[in-house]
Amino acid sequence: MSNWLVGELGGEMFDWLTSEENDAIGMLKRDHDRVKTLFEQFETAERKAEKQKIAKQAIQELRVHSAIEEELFYPAVREHLKNGVMNEADEEHHVAKLLIAELDAMNADNDHFDAKFTVLAESVRHHIKEEENDMLPKARDLPIDFRALGEKMERRRAELQATGLPPTPEDTMVRKVRTKGPVPEIKPASVIK
């Protein structure tokens, strides 16, 4: 924002805008925008290698985003919001994580890879719409310090990026079905830095 505009809006207004953009809700929306951009790039990419690279990046973003939401954001708002909204979000995360686990276990040359990623993108776009049109506006009115929560979420993001992500129950589930034998040890997913 230019200094001129800051002057026009006044210091107080600027502070308010800054804190809302930088808090937990603003952070989730920025994550959503990043992932939607990756979906668009995937759709317009023509070369297979390019599509695979974009899909890998989107999956990594989604893994980190959903871990942070489930560990920190959802529990904080679940205390106040009705279970209906939150349970639906849980189920949408579950579907996305199942598709992600299948994509990660799949050879990128598999001719269903693109189709599965497209279904993941459609499902996540729907989930983002529901969060941004319903859950997040409701959350905004709650007596929660979203600034402090956002800082906690950023710290957790850095931690996950440094240590790698633990496998989700969906990863274990998919691996079990595919091997039809004892579940092998699953190494944390690699992290794009």
Ligand SMILES: [Fe+2]
């Ligand atoms: Fe979510």
